Amino acid sequence: MKQLTFLLLVLLLPSCSVEDDSAPLFIEPIYVNNPTFKLKLDIIYVLPNEKYAKSKYNIDESKYLDYLNGCFFNRHDIGIVLGESRTLVNPELYDLKDDRGNESAIFERETKGTCKPDRLNMYIIPRTNTIAIAGLGVTQRTLITDEFLFKTTSPHEIGHSLGLHHLDVDGNIMSRVKPYLRKEFNSEQVSELIQQIITINNR
Numbered sequence: 001m002k003q004l005t006f007l008l009l010v011l012l013l014p015s016c017s018v019e020d021d022s023a024p025l026f027i028e029p030i031y032v033n034n035p036t037f038k039l040k041l042d043i044i045y046v047l048p049n050e051k052y053a054k055s056k057y058n059i060d061e062s063k064y065l066d067y068l069n070g071c072f073f074n075r076h077d078i079g080i081v082l083g084e085s086r087t088l089v090n091p092e093l094y095d096l097k098d099d100r101g102n103e104s105a106i107f108e109r110e111t112k113g114t115c116k117p118d119r120l121n122m123y124i125i126p127r128t129n130t131i132a133i134a135g136l137g138v139t140q141r142t143l144i145t146d147e148f149l150f151k152t153t154s155p156h157e158i159g160h161s162l163g164l165h166h167l168d169v170d171g172n173i174m175s176r177v178k179p180y181l182r183k184e185f186n187s188e189q190v191s192e193l194i195q196q197i198i199t200i201n202n203r
């Protein structure tokens with residue numbers, strides 16, 4: 001039987017629940033030197049006003065890239081490289097809890113002018129400023145709440161922002177069921193990711 005018959009549901013939902021990753025599986029990192037398919041990632045810290053700096057978040061960016069590359073991407077010959085580390089002052093996006101139910105629409109609207117087409121744009125907001133979401137992924141734009149950076153929410157939302165839909169198969173990164181089992185992309189998804197990376201790099 002074809003693998004497709006086992007796919008229970010392939011849905012594109014705008015957000016992923018905050019129950020994600022309550023007890024994440026340990027994933028043995030695999031690093032590859034100079035992977036073939038490189039994707040630039042900008043980390044964009046969302047701030048409420050000009051008085052704050054990105055240090056408000058206290059995130060170790062190189063450790064984060066190591067997490068993404070070692071646990072999820074290098075094993076598929078994909079390398080995420082840091083583009084720019086920047087900030088966005090945007091009180092509406094920062095306080096996303098004020099817009100419950102419209103998180104995805106607000107995210108798209110408020111980031112329109114600041115995302116760059118030749119890379120992946122990752123926006124970070126405090127987990128405490130949302131109610132129901134751990135992260136969001138729309139075309140080339142990812143929103144991750146800070147407490148979920150080092151969880152499978154990150155590759156899951158990056159997957160969405162590179163065109164992957166939900167695939168509710170145990171263990172798959174794009175699954176919404178048993179999020180604690182999320183571990184890997186399947187070969188079809190890897191091909192899609194690589195195609196999308198090639199497209200982005202040609203922009």
Ligand SMILES: [Zn+2]
Pocket residue numbers: 013015016156160166
């Ligand atoms: Zn999702």
